[in-house]
Amino acid sequence: MRWFDAYPDRLAWEQAAMAAYPTLEWDGQLSRPEYDDGGGWTGTVPEWPFERPRPPDLDAFLAGSRLTVAMVCLQAHPAVKPRVYPLEPEPNPRARTRNAWHVAGDGSLCLTQRAYDWDGSETAAHLVPKVAGWFLEFLLLARGHVERMTEVGIVTNDSLDHMLTAAYAHDDEKAG
Numbered sequence: 502m503r504w505f506d507a508y509p510d511r512l513a514w515e516q517a518a519m520a521a522y523p524t525l526e527w528d529g530q531l532s533r534p535e536y537d538d539g540g541g542w543t544g545t546v547p548e549w550p551f552e553r554p555r556p557p558d559l560d561a562f563l564a565g566s567r568l569t570v571a572m573v574c575l576q577a578h579p580a581v582k583p584r585v586y587p588l589e590p591e592p593n594p595r596a597r598t599r600n601a602w603h604v605a606g607d608g609s610l611c612l613t614q615r616a617y618d619w620d621g622s623e624t625a626a627h628l629v630p631k632v633a634g635w636f637l638e639f640l641l642l643a644r645g646h647v648e649r650m651t652e653v654g655i656v657t658n659d660s661l662d663h664m665l666t667a668a669y670a671h672d673d674e675k676a677g
Contacts, residue, residue: 539578
């Protein structure tokens with residue numbers, strides 16, 4: 502039995518929380534075998550789901566780039582946090598061996614520093630701002646503007662906001 506069949510109230514709570522991000526859609530059976538048939542969300546991550554003001558030049562920085570992901574819940578959900586796989590753009594395999602990119606060996610994003618940063622009381626929607634922040638840092642790193650992603654991420658840390666401008670928008674991405 503899949504987690505969401507066993508716990509329909511949890512699924513309803515997850516879906517209600519994810520409704521804040523309408524570009525991510527629930528799929529009860531994702532197509533890749535490594536996804537464990539635990540369902541999840543696929544779609545485009547919002548550009549700026551943070552509580553602080555959006556940089557005025559963010560669209561120029563993004564230059565049309567968007568992150569499409571599969572946010573996969575394993576059968577152990579919610580005890581185990583969802584895995585987030587970037588589908589487009591997908592970091593090249595070299596990024597999986599370099600800590601600077603915050604990509605795990607299986608291609609999923611490393612979004613927490615410690616195991617106890619996810620205790621099952623959160624919903625998958627809790628990770629969406631972290632994923633959006635990862636993407637902005639990915640673009641800065643891929644374009645050669647930073648040497649590594651920050652340890653704390655940019656969800657609440659504005660130290661990289663000054664770089665999210667047209668001046669940093671050139672398209673020489675190495676993608677890992």
